Amino acid sequence: MDIRKEILAILKDDALTTHAMIARMLDTDEKTVDEEIGAMEKEGIIVKYEALINSEALGDDAPAEAMIEIKVEPKLNFGYEDIARRIYEFPEVKSLYLMSGRYDFSIRVEAKTMKEISKFVWEKLAILEGVKSTETTFLMRKYKENGTVLNKGNEQKRLVVSP
Amino acid sequence: MNYEKLIASSVSSVEPSGIRKFFDIANELKDVISMSVGEPDFVTPWNIRQSAINSIQMGETHYTSNSGTPRIRSLIKQYLSERFNVHYEPDQMLVTVGASEALDLAFRALIDPGDEVLIPAPSYVSYEPSVLFAHGVPVPIVTREEDDFVIRKENIEKTITEKTKIIVVPYPNNPTGAILSEEDIIDIQEIALKYDLIVIADEIYAELTYGRRHRSVAEGFEDRTILINGFSKAFAMTGWRLGYAAGPKPFINAMLKIHQYTMLCAPIMSQRAGEEALSNEMNKDYSQIAEMLRSYNKRRVFLVDSFRRLGYSCYEPRGAFYVFPNITASGLTSEEFCKRLLLEYHVACVPGTAFGKNGEGFIRCSYATSYENIQEAVRRIERFTGTLK
Numbered sequence: 001m002d003i004r005k006e007i008l009a010i011l012k013d014d015a016l017t018t019h020a021m022i023a024r025m026l027d028t029d030e031k032t033v034d035e036e037i038g039a040m041e042k043e044g045i046i047v048k049y050e051a052l053i054n055s056e057a058l059g060d061d062a063p064a065e066a067m068i069e070i071k072v073e074p075k076l077n078f079g080y081e082d083i084a085r086r087i088y089e090f091p092e093v094k095s096l097y098l099m100s101g102r103y104d105f106s107i108r109v110e111a112k113t114m115k116e117i118s119k120f121v122w123e124k125l126a127i128l129e130g131v132k133s134t135e136t137t138f139l140m141r142k143y144k145e146n147g148t149v150l151n152k153g154n155e156q157k158r159l160v161v162s163p
Numbered sequence: 164m165n166y167e168k169l170i171a172s173s174v175s176s177v178e179p180s181g182i183r184k185f186f187d188i189a190n191e192l193k194d195v196i197s198m199s200v201g202e203p204d205f206v207t208p209w210n211i212r213q214s215a216i217n218s219i220q221m222g223e224t225h226y227t228s229n230s231g232t233p234r235i236r237s238l239i240k241q242y243l244s245e246r247f248n249v250h251y252e253p254d255q256m257l258v259t260v261g262a263s264e265a266l267d268l269a270f271r272a273l274i275d276p277g278d279e280v281l282i283p284a285p286s287y288v289s290y291e292p293s294v295l296f297a298h299g300v301p302v303p304i305v306t307r308e309e310d311d312f313v314i315r316k317e318n319i320e321k322t323i324t325e326k327t328k329i330i331v332v333p334y335p336n337n338p339t340g341a342i343l344s345e346e347d348i349i350d351i352q353e354i355a356l357k358y359d360l361i362v363i364a365d366e367i368y369a370e371l372t373y374g375r376r377h378r379s380v381a382e383g384f385e386d387r388t389i390l391i392n393g394f395s396k397a398f399a400m401t402g403w404r405l406g407y408a409a410g411p412k413p414f415i416n417a418m419l420k421i422h423q424y425t426m427l428c429a430p431i432m433s434q435r436a437g438e439e440a441l442s443n444e445m446n447k448d449y450s451q452i453a454e455m456l457r458s459y460n461k462r463r464v465f466l467v468d469s470f471r472r473l474g475y476s477c478y479e480p481r482g483a484f485y486v487f488p489n490i491t492a493s494g495l496t497s498e499e500f501c502k503r504l505l506l507e508y509h510v511a512c513v514p515g516t517a518f519g520k521n522g523e524g525f526i527r528c529s530y531a532t533s534y535e536n537i538q539e540a541v542r543r544i545e546r547f548t549g550t551l552k
């Protein structure tokens with residue numbers, strides 16, 4: 001058993017799982033789990049523990065979100081890293097990936113309203129040095145996030161008692 | 164007409180399942196948390212469901228060969244060998260309507276009236292009635308908490324007579340969650356050789372073990388073992404009714420004879436789904452199963468630790484999805500405990516006695532339900548047991 005892999009899988013499913021519980025699940029002692037997790041935090045494997053929020057359930061407080069595909073023009077002394085940094089430094093940008101294919105970066109942005117997102121694109125993003133073009137698509141509904149289905153529909157029906 | 168009198172005595176003499184009684188009560192109550200379910204709470208993985216849909220769309224709506232499709236049997240061969248180091252050829256296999264049918268066939272194919280069949284107790288509810296329907300004599304081998312609910316050599320030998328023909332080896336065990344160690348397996352194999360017994364190994368929970376890999380009693384013992392397994396538990400496929408038996412060819416042929424006249428074949432769409440289940444997991448290094456296991460494991464640990472915290476001795480199960488705590492400290496019988504817990508606190512568990520007389524003092528709690536449900540069930544059990552002290 002690869003203990004790190006197992007620990008990560010358990011934490012990914014529920015970051016609140018106690019070290020004592022993890023130790024019991026993996027048939028090892030708490031100290032080992034403490035050490036492994038401590039080491040993975042230090043090595044930057046575990047970056048942070050955060051809650052998965054179903055923003056739809058927030059009703060009107062739910063933020064607007066959009067995915068934006070960005071084409072950029074890296075130069076010799078002004079590469080992807082530099083452009084990426086200029087983009088991700090904006091707090092509206094929640095994630096940023098370098099992609100293969102038709103465009104270079106894919107980002108997800110969040111703001112109070114769609115209007116604010118539009119403004120962010122034309123006022124801040126599109127005019128950045130190195131950004132050639134952007135294509136914004138607004139997110140309408142989230143079904144699944146990080147492997148978790150957000151709005152579980154019909155409960156499955158099982159017999160209450162079976163052998 | 165006196166209908167009752169007309170029913171065959173081998174049938175009328177068998178008591179209806181003890182589990183059934185609880186079903187009727189639990190069904191009437193509202194907001195029951197059920198820990199009495201013997202099937203996974205997961206829905207069959209989507210890739211498997213999709214493959215059955217495809218099969219139906221392609222018009223695969225006919226009988227298959229009696230033994231099962233060549234593809235599923237060749238996948239089972241590969242699966243058993245790479246996963247459990249157990250080696251049977253496709254022509255030593257029979258695909259059945261659930262492990263249940265495979266068990267029934269094995270008993271009917273081997274038992275002559277009066278033949279004795281050793282069955283660990285407590286155990287799954289079907290073995291004893293199936294043996295009785297086949298006109299055999301079920302003989303319990305008592306297993307105890309102190310022995311980790313494993314059949315011990317001495318206890319097995321005590322039960323053997325000249326009439327003993329078969330030993331049922333059902334591990335990982337329902338309801339205790341016990342598994343066999345390598346030494347246990349060697350003991351059982353030695354006894355089977357010494358007394359010329361046939362082993363019927365029900366290993367339907369083989370994929371569900373925690374912290375230890377399952378070892379099959381059929382490993383290196385293929386020529387004396389009818390290995391029974393299925394898709395219900397490992398792939399969350401209870402409703403598909405798909406299982407199989409693998410064993411010495413003459414035994415499988417005898418079972419096939421019954422199967423071809425009484426069942427013809429397992430449903431083709433289920434077999435196609437089974438093919439996908441096996442090939443996908445083999446290709447993906449069993450990752451889908453691993454994910455289910457992780458989720459079961461957490462619930463298992465939580466339940467064991469909870470019962471211990473409440474002052475009950477609780478054997479640490481290493482397999483299946485059941486916890487089998489000893490509730491004698493409550494001062495109640497298993498049946499009283501379960502009945503009151505159900506009627507007063509709306510938590511359904513199964514009394515150990517449903518799995519054999521020596522299940523008295525224990526209850527079976529299935530953790531094939533969500534972690535949140537289990538947490539709530541434990542809160543209710545805590546309130547209930549609090550009133551008993």
Ligand SMILES: Cc1ncc(COP(=O)(O)O)c(C=O)c1O
Pocket residue numbers: 163201260261262263264287333336337365367392393394395401404405406
């Ligand atoms: C030990 C054991 N064997 C066999 C079965 C039946 O399995 P299947 O659904 O394949 O008929 C069960 C189901 O609960 C079981 O617990």
